[in-house]
Amino acid sequence: MTNEDAARRRIGATAAxxxxxxxxxxxxxGIGPVRLSPLAVAEALFGGGxxxxxxxxxxxxxxxxxxxxxxxxxxxxxxxxxxxxxRNPLASPDLxxxxxxxAFGAVLIIALGLADVRSYALPVAAIIxxxxxxxxxxxxxxRNAGLLILILSGLAISSFAGAATALVMNLATxxxxxxxxxxxxxxxxxxxxxxxxMLAFPFIIAGAIMLFSQRHAFRALSLGEETAQSLGVDVGRxxxxxxxxxxxxxxxxxxxxxxxxxxxLVAPHLMRPLxxxxxxRLLVPSALTGSALLLAADIAVRIIPSTSxxxxxxxxxxxxxxxxxxxxxxxxxALGGGVA
Amino acid sequence: xxxxxxxxxxxxxxxxxxxxxxxxxSLALSPGHLVALVGPNGAGKTTLLRAxxxxxxxxxxxxVGGHALASLPLRERAKRFGYxxxxxxxxxxxxxRDIVALGRYPHGATDPARLSPRDAEAVLRAMQAVDVxxxxxxxxxxxxxxxxxxxxxxxxxxxxAPVILADEPTASLDPRHQIDVMKNLRATxxxxxxxxxxxxxxxxxxxFADHMLVLREGRLVSxxxxxxxxxxxxxxxxxxxxxYRAEFQREAVIVPWADV
Numbered sequence: 001m002t003n004e005d006a007a008r009r010r011i012g013a014t015a016a017x018x019x020x021x022x023x024x025x026x027x028x029x030g031i032g033p034v035r036l037s038p039l040a041v042a043e044a045l046f047g048g049g050x051x052x053x054x055x056x057x058x059x060x061x062x063x064x065x066x067x068x069x070x071x072x073x074x075x076x077x078x079x080x081x082x083x084x085x086x087r088n089p090l091a092s093p094d095l096x097x098x099x100x101x102x103a104f105g106a107v108l109i110i111a112l113g114l115a116d117v118r119s120y121a122l123p124v125a126a127i128i129x130x131x132x133x134x135x136x137x138x139x140x141x142x143r144n145a146g147l148l149i150l151i152l153s154g155l156a157i158s159s160f161a162g163a164a165t166a167l168v169m170n171l172a173t174x175x176x177x178x179x180x181x182x183x184x185x186x187x188x189x190x191x192x193x194x195x196x197x198m199l200a201f202p203f204i205i206a207g208a209i210m211l212f213s214q215r216h217a218f219r220a221l222s223l224g225e226e227t228a229q230s231l232g233v234d235v236g237r238x239x240x241x242x243x244x245x246x247x248x249x250x251x252x253x254x255x256x257x258x259x260x261x262x263x264x265l266v267a268p269h270l271m272r273p274l275x276x277x278x279x280x281r282l283l284v285p286s287a288l289t290g291s292a293l294l295l296a297a298d299i300a301v302r303i304i305p306s307t308s309x310x311x312x313x314x315x316x317x318x319x320x321x322x323x324x325x326x327x328x329x330x331x332x333x334a335l336g337g338g339v340a
Numbered sequence: 341x342x343x344x345x346x347x348x349x350x351x352x353x354x355x356x357x358x359x360x361x362x363x364x365x366s367l368a369l370s371p372g373h374l375v376a377l378v379g380p381n382g383a384g385k386t387t388l389l390r391a392x393x394x395x396x397x398x399x400x401x402x403x404v405g406g407h408a409l410a411s412l413p414l415r416e417r418a419k420r421f422g423y424x425x426x427x428x429x430x431x432x433x434x435x436x437r438d439i440v441a442l443g444r445y446p447h448g449a450t451d452p453a454r455l456s457p458r459d460a461e462a463v464l465r466a467m468q469a470v471d472v473x474x475x476x477x478x479x480x481x482x483x484x485x486x487x488x489x490x491x492x493x494x495x496x497x498x499x500x501a502p503v504i505l506a507d508e509p510t511a512s513l514d515p516r517h518q519i520d521v522m523k524n525l526r527a528t529x530x531x532x533x534x535x536x537x538x539x540x541x542x543x544x545x546x547x548f549a550d551h552m553l554v555l556r557e558g559r560l561v562s563x564x565x566x567x568x569x570x571x572x573x574x575x576x577x578x579x580x581x582x583x584y585r586a587e588f589q590r591e592a593v594i595v596p597w598a599d600v
Contacts, residue, residue: 003437003477007453087431120592223495224429228397231416231445231499248367256387277432 006276010285013274017288021069024295028065029057031302063197064189066082067256068294068312072263073190074204074249076290077283079264080271081211084218084279085242089272090327092265093250094320096137097158098130102247102254104165105129108180111168118195127251133157134243143225147331187258187296187313196256197266203252210245214238218279220249248296260313262320263290269327343370345403346534347392347400347503350399353557354384354391356558361387362398370567371502371552374529375536376545376566379555382577385538388555389505392536403459405502418446424506428492431483437492443498466498470524486517493524503527504535510544522548538553542583546594555576564589566592575599 029038030043034056035172036044043049044057075093082091093099105125109246140153165185169178217238222227225235253260267289268282294316301310343482354362367376377385390455391398394409394417402409404420412420416557422443432441441452441463449459467473470490471551480488489509496504505526510518518541525549536553539545545552545566552569554562556578562569575583584595 010380060472100372205564216445219438219450220404220445222430222432222434223439223442224425224431226390226395226425227423227429229414229441230423230425232415251502265503277434278438279432296351298454 003158009038010275010281013271014288016280016283017292021288021295024299025065025069026294028068028295028299031285031299032056040206041150050087059193060184063192063194063220064298065148065295066197067192067200068298069291070201071253071257071260072291072294074208074253074290075260075263075294076286076288077208078246078249079266079277079290080268080286081214081218081242082246082264083268084163084214084221084282085239086141086150087221087279088147088150089269090265090331092245093130093134094265095151095259096154097133097156098246098250099254099259100158100165100250101127101133102130102159102305103185103259104116104161104168105187105251105253107137107154107165107168109185110181110184111172118199120199123199123252123255127203127247128160128252128254130254131197131243131247133161134246138243145317166199183311184258185313186311187316188311189257189258190309192256200252200256203248207245207247207249207252208287210241210248214241214245215283218283222279224335257310258313260294261291262324263315263316266320266323267293267328269323318323345369346371346405347401349392350401352388352391352402354396354398356387356389356396361558362391365400365555365558365560367553367560367563369534369536371531371534372532372550373534374526374536374549375551375553376549376552377536377538377555377568378542378545379538380555382554383435384558386528386553388557389423389507389536389538393417393423393505399495403462407501412567415446419499420501420503422496422501422504423491424496424504424509426507426511428488430480430488433479434437435477436472436475436483437467437477439480440472440490440494440498443495443500448497463498464568466494466500469497469527470494481572486513486520489517490524493521496529497524502533506535506542507530507538510539510541518544528537542570542579542594543597545591554565556573566594570594 026038029041030038037054040049040053041057044053079092082093083089105128106122109115109121109125123329137153137157141150141230169181172178217233220233222229230236267286270289271282271285275281297315298312301312304310348368352365363500377388379385380397381385390396392402404532406539409417414497441455443466444455444459444462447459449455451475455463470493472490472494473503475483475487488599493509509521522544525535525537552566552571553560553561554574562574580598580600581600584597586593
């Protein structure tokens with residue numbers, strides 16, 4: 001395949017993805033107890049149609065859809081960035097315990113009664129906790145960590161975050177609070193308002209800008225840290241940018257939706273066969289794929305018939321974990337200590 | 341070397357994890373030379389190469405082209421050194437041309453798909469120099485060891501830096517490819533570039549290099565023209581071997597032979 005073919009294919013795939021995301025946005029705005037056709041949705045969105053349709057689309061479903069769009073994107077982008085930084089296809093915020101740590105930060109704030117779920121204290125605490133977890137993980141990993149060290153450290157960190165969260169709930173005196181926290185931890189986009197959008201968006205956008213700005217450095221890093229450094233990449237700064245970007249994005253996302261897992265792991269993998277392995281070029285398609293996945297999952301939980309609502313975080317994990325197992329199988333030679 | 345020095349080090353020392361790996365190394369290297377850096381395992385050859393490129397912290401003064409290395413920003417340093425590490429690791433299956441194009445990264449060409457005509461020409465020159473044009477669109481992970489090492493060399497050449505630092509570029513190559521790589525480096529030096537090569541192959545070093553640096557336990561113990569730097573005495577003291585010496589087709593032949 002020549003360069004021109006590859007470029008054409010990349011652009012085609014990205015455009016198709018963008019169209020898919022747009023379509024899913026329309027469906028997401030149209031689906032719920034009151035079903036609206038894409039046309040009615042478009043009408044209501046731009047101030048036409050009935051008052052009821054306008055309220056449903058613009059005030060109930062739009063925030064939820066915007067959050068799915070942005071959170072899916074930042075999760076996909078975070079996964080692709082971590083995979084680029086660590087040159088490792090099994091890197092992702094979920095496996096490194098970032099969302100779990102962010103959840104702990106947020107839960108702590110809720111349990112201590114320091115803030116309700118609409119305060120900026122929540123995302124800030126989640127971001128700090130997520131930063132701590134990724135920072136610790138990358139410090140343990142050092143310059144050239146293998147898969148095994150990364151995954152084991154990630155397991156340790158997410159277990160610790162889980163235990164710390166359990167401790168907070170254990171010590172909480174108010175049973176209603178515990179119930180609220182439990183449901184929140186499952187991860188959901190239901191009943192989110194524009195307040196939530198305002199809460200999460202600044203952090204998600206800042207994180208996305210930080211990660212995207214490093215796209216070329218990820219490419220140079222394909223040759224290893226030492227060579228990248230010899231090419232003029234400030235590897236220390238790059239690491240700090242990635243840790244901060246992931247923490248801002250994941251922390252901001254978790255603060256309004258709870259933990260939604262495995263999108264960051266899955267999205268880049270779906271894109272490699274289409275886009276190629278260049279870690280710099282994978283960022284935008286991975287973000288679009290993340291959006292598409294989360295929008296689709298959030299549409300699915302509204303369609304799947306069940307006695308009580310299925311939380312979208314539960315659904316992404318149910319699908320994501322088998323995918324993770326499949327990846328382990330594919331990478332098992334590298335995991336087994338052999339040369340990949 | 342008596343010409344004006346391009347790369348100099350004065351009192352260079354490196355400590356890694358509290359251990360002194362390099363001690364008080366001073367050297368002055370001029371453009372247009374192929375310099376072989378030799379020494380037993382653990383003598384500090386790779387460390388010296390890294391320190392010269394500014395990739396690890398060191399004590400002492402390093403100057404490149406009259407500028408103190410420490411005062412140069414990362415990007416400026418990167419333009420002055422084509423650094424070729426051991427092993428030629430590539431973590432993703434990228435096309436060979438994209439790998440070579442990364443050599444233009446220090447010049448601001450960070451995206452292989454959008455090279456300026458000047459950068460594209462440099463990439464082409466580098467690929468032609470080591471004859472890898474035919475792999476241009478192939479993924480490096482699908483290439484043989486010899487092919488991959490040539491792509492890696494092309495990447496270092498594409499920087500078009502005044503100094504090339506290559507760490508065991510001939511390791512794990514068959515004899516034919518070892519000679520090819522050394523010939524390429526020799527040709528690069530003949531174009532006026534300073535090439536420093538770490539190698540364990542004293543035979544290749546003696547044949548292709550015109551200057552030799554001998555390291556032992558972190559100290560520079562001998563330097564000069566290959567025949568002088570690798571004297572009987574140095575061979576015995578540093579490498580603990582004796583060598584068969586001869587001349588073949590008017591080039592120096594050194595074959596490590598017996599224990600001292």
